[in-house]
Amino acid sequence: MFNFREKNIKYPATGMTMGPCAIFVKEHFAKNAPKNLSEGKKTMREAAAAWKSLDSVERKKYEDLSKRYRDEKMREFDALSDEEKQERIASSLEMKEEKAKRRERKQRRENWEKTGHPERPPSAYNLYVQEKFNELKKKGEVIVPVSKTMEVISAQWSAMSQSAREPYTKKASVMADQYKTELDAWKAKVEKIEEKKSKKS
Numbered sequence: 001m002f003n004f005r006e007k008n009i010k011y012p013a014t015g016m017t018m019g020p021c022a023i024f025v026k027e028h029f030a031k032n033a034p035k036n037l038s039e040g041k042k043t044m045r046e047a048a049a050a051w052k053s054l055d056s057v058e059r060k061k062y063e064d065l066s067k068r069y070r071d072e073k074m075r076e077f078d079a080l081s082d083e084e085k086q087e088r089i090a091s092s093l094e095m096k097e098e099k100a101k102r103r104e105r106k107q108r109r110e111n112w113e114k115t116g117h118p119e120r121p122p123s124a125y126n127l128y129v130q131e132k133f134n135e136l137k138k139k140g141e142v143i144v145p146v147s148k149t150m151e152v153i154s155a156q157w158s159a160m161s162q163s164a165r166e167p168y169t170k171k172a173s174v175m176a177d178q179y180k181t182e183l184d185a186w187k188a189k190v191e192k193i194e195e196k197k198s199k200k201s
Contacts, residue, residue, distance in 0.1 A: 015092060028050060129153055
């Protein structure tokens with residue numbers, strides 16, 4: 001649990017501000033209402049280009065709106081009870097931490113893709129699940145909702161004997177060994193890259 005009192009946090013860490021550019025982009029999207037992801041990306045590019053083309057006078061409108069948004073959020077928050085404030089602050093800190101974790105995971109994935117990090121091997125259970133889903137798809141059976149199908153497959157796996165699980169366990173073990181070999185090679189490769197970088201700097 002977050003002890004925000006010790007850190008003297010007076011307002012939530014998230015949701016209290018909206019930057020001038022964000023307000024402009026939101027306004028642009030409201031006017032152009034994209035129908036799908038492709039249109040959304042196009043609208044985003046157009047909004048970014050339009051924002052860059054604004055002069056200081058035009059941008060001031062959105063700077064004022066941003067300040068007004070912040071002031072309004074602060075007034076709303078100040079009107080809450082102490083208990084509600086504490087809950088809001090704690091929730092915002094959790095959201096901020098989760099966002100930071102997602103950003104870190106994304107950066108790690110991108111770095112792994114750039115450096116050729118080997119893909120993590122599936123477990124024996126995951127191999128079994130994958131096999132069962134493929135079988136159901138080939139038979140043309142309905143697999144949605146996926147949660148229901150997963151319940152059935154998980155129950156089947158739990159009921160299996162050790163000997164019945166052995167083919168999946170063996171395959172998973174082989175894949176794990178292969179992954180370890182590839183991972184060691186990847187680490188050595190990355191170390192060399194880092195050494196070269198440190199020598200240049």
